[in-house]
Amino acid sequence: MIEAIGLHKAFGPVVAVDNLSFEARDGRVTGLLGPNGSGKTTTLRLLCTILVPDRGQACVDGIDAAVDPRAVRARIGALPESRGLYPRLTARENVRYFGRLHGLRGEALESTIDRLGRRLEMQAILDRRVEGFSSGERVKVALARALVHAPRNVILDEPTTGLDVSGTRGVRTLIRRLRDEGHCLLFSSHIMQEVSALCDDIVVVSKGRAAAAGSPADLMQATGQSQLEDAFVAIIGSEEGLG
Amino acid sequence: MTLGGAWIVMRKEVVDNLRDRRTLAAALFYPLLGPVLLVLLLTVIGRSFSDRAESALELPLIGAEHAPNLVRFLTQQGAEILPAPPDPEAAVKAGDVDLVLVIPASFTEQFRAGEPASLQLISDESRQSATISIRRARQLLDAYSGQVSALRLLARGISPVVVQPLSIEDLSVATPQSQAAGFMNMTGYFLIYSIFIGGMYLAIDTTAGERERKSLEPLLLSPLPRRELVLGKLGATLVFTLVAVVETLLAFGIVLNRIPLEDYLGIRFGLSGAAILRVFLIVLPILPLASALQIIIASFTRSFKEAQNYLSMLPLVPALPGLFLAFLPVKPSLWAMLIPTFGQQLLINQVMRDEPIASAHLVVSAGTTLVAAVLLIGLAVRLYERETLVFGR
Numbered sequence: 001m002i003e004a005i006g007l008h009k010a011f012g013p014v015v016a017v018d019n020l021s022f023e024a025r026d027g028r029v030t031g032l033l034g035p036n037g038s039g040k041t042t043t044l045r046l047l048c049t050i051l052v053p054d055r056g057q058a059c060v061d062g063i064d065a066a067v068d069p070r071a072v073r074a075r076i077g078a079l080p081e082s083r084g085l086y087p088r089l090t091a092r093e094n095v096r097y098f099g100r101l102h103g104l105r106g107e108a109l110e111s112t113i114d115r116l117g118r119r120l121e122m123q124a125i126l127d128r129r130v131e132g133f134s135s136g137e138r139v140k141v142a143l144a145r146a147l148v149h150a151p152r153n154v155i156l157d158e159p160t161t162g163l164d165v166s167g168t169r170g171v172r173t174l175i176r177r178l179r180d181e182g183h184c185l186l187f188s189s190h191i192m193q194e195v196s197a198l199c200d201d202i203v204v205v206s207k208g209r210a211a212a213a214g215s216p217a218d219l220m221q222a223t224g225q226s227q228l229e230d231a232f233v234a235i236i237g238s239e240e241g242l243g
Numbered sequence: 244m245t246l247g248g249a250w251i252v253m254r255k256e257v258v259d260n261l262r263d264r265r266t267l268a269a270a271l272f273y274p275l276l277g278p279v280l281l282v283l284l285l286t287v288i289g290r291s292f293s294d295r296a297e298s299a300l301e302l303p304l305i306g307a308e309h310a311p312n313l314v315r316f317l318t319q320q321g322a323e324i325l326p327a328p329p330d331p332e333a334a335v336k337a338g339d340v341d342l343v344l345v346i347p348a349s350f351t352e353q354f355r356a357g358e359p360a361s362l363q364l365i366s367d368e369s370r371q372s373a374t375i376s377i378r379r380a381r382q383l384l385d386a387y388s389g390q391v392s393a394l395r396l397l398a399r400g401i402s403p404v405v406v407q408p409l410s411i412e413d414l415s416v417a418t419p420q421s422q423a424a425g426f427m428n429m430t431g432y433f434l435i436y437s438i439f440i441g442g443m444y445l446a447i448d449t450t451a452g453e454r455e456r457k458s459l460e461p462l463l464l465s466p467l468p469r470r471e472l473v474l475g476k477l478g479a480t481l482v483f484t485l486v487a488v489v490e491t492l493l494a495f496g497i498v499l500n501r502i503p504l505e506d507y508l509g510i511r512f513g514l515s516g517a518a519i520l521r522v523f524l525i526v527l528p529i530l531p532l533a534s535a536l537q538i539i540i541a542s543f544t545r546s547f548k549e550a551q552n553y554l555s556m557l558p559l560v561p562a563l564p565g566l567f568l569a570f571l572p573v574k575p576s577l578w579a580m581l582i583p584t585f586g587q588q589l590l591i592n593q594v595m596r597d598e599p600i601a602s603a604h605l606v607v608s609a610g611t612t613l614v615a616a617v618l619l620i621g622l623a624v625r626l627y628e629r630e631t632l633v634f635g636r
Contacts, residue, residue, distance in 0.1 A: 045633075048464055049464075050460060050463055050464065050630070050633055051630050051633075052630055070466040070468070071466075073464055073465065073466040074466045076464070078461075078464050080460045080461060080464065081460070082457030082458075082459070082460045082461070083457065083460075083461060084456040084457030084458035084459075084461070085456075085458060086255075086259055086456075086458060087456070088259050088262040088263060089255075089258075089259055089262075093258075097251070097255045098461070098465060100251045101248060101251060101252075101462075101465035101466070101467045102465060102466060103466075142461070145461065146461075
């Protein structure tokens, strides 16, 4: 359960997030949809406690990020915008490092890594150095790293950027499976097809504000459109084009 | 305060950087630069000095026919009279010969008349390698002048002692150790250099490198307190720095004890195990200072290259006083001990000279350096607690 309550963040004169509120519930996939520069990444960084909001609250499982940021971080697994790995370490060592930072140890940690390796279909590359991995393989390692502590809440910033067709399919399958296991999934995208294919709930972000929120059916009904794409255009398309 | 997280970070950074050739080279290869350079310097300079002191003085001479007695005296005293090059001044300037003695035709006339007979000694005093030859030639000419004046006074019935109001006896207090310490003053410089080079690449890789390869944001997402993150990176930098310093000290120990420097220098000196240990303890407080400084500077930069530019300049700053010390000795005093790295270099020189060290100096030097180190570590932690860290600057 992730809640944004009146979030506001400005960098100097530039307002990145402006009184943004929404919630992402457990067992559902919530998509932040908006054009480039609409404030999606800043919003996710506020929820992950990387940034501190000027006003408003970011809560995860009812814990205020401003009050106990470490507890919030422990409950979130995130694939942030920058998802660099350590090229001189193997995939397993990369994941193991983050497992240890989350307090996992020994046999339990190793079996978790093996399980994630099977789940992400990356057993073959698990003990190879990351140097020279394809971008699809890198995302798999970064996902394993984000999920190593079995977080209840999963935040993914443009997870399929730079992936080929099979990589994209793999990520989508993972998102659905995590949802079915009862996790709370929040991801950002500027790709409409992706959002419509995956999301139970959609928050349309425009200029740092929530322009609309609801299920795809809600959005179509509210705008009187029969296609989701037309609904988006009706909501924000008049102001800015969608990528 | 638990430090379990710092330990995890430190172990990971050490393992990660052990796999990096550049980091390893910096930690293991560069520290040997000082000892190797010292050996070269001592042997080259030592050999040229001892060669000149023991071999016959080569004395190119013009106008030998004007002063046969002087030339005979010089030959008796072991000088080897050589024909002068055609253009003596140019030859001296070019360094072909150390000096040329010119006896003008007027010499015979002036000498016979009992007037000061003028001679010309063409030399280039700025040429270090010629100083011994010049000094020996002057000593010979002074000796001849003294001999002739004594004879002239005796001929007039006056005791030569009358015109010798001073009798100077050279009593040098320089021990072989302190003479050699002239060169050894560079040891301090090279040790400081090792401290600032040993962990340099690791400090860059774990800060600017972390940002450049975009792994900083994922790292900041872990529940690890930022303080432990910084301490872990600092610890890893310290490990590499420590290895470099120990290696440098051992190399100096081997150079100064195992290589027969007395064959070249004519002086024997060594560095005992106890002295090496004392030097190690003296420089120890500099290590956290240097590591914290490197991490702070590298954290402000946007890329590995930029960090490298700044950090490679860093060892020059504390090394400058050390370089001056090699030529211009400063006496250890309390104010000097207040300056981190400068005080330590003075103390190292005292150890090298086998002089007693004032314990107040030791305490002040270690104290101020450690206080500065703690302040810098605090600053580094503050830097990592800022949210703008993730963007750089």
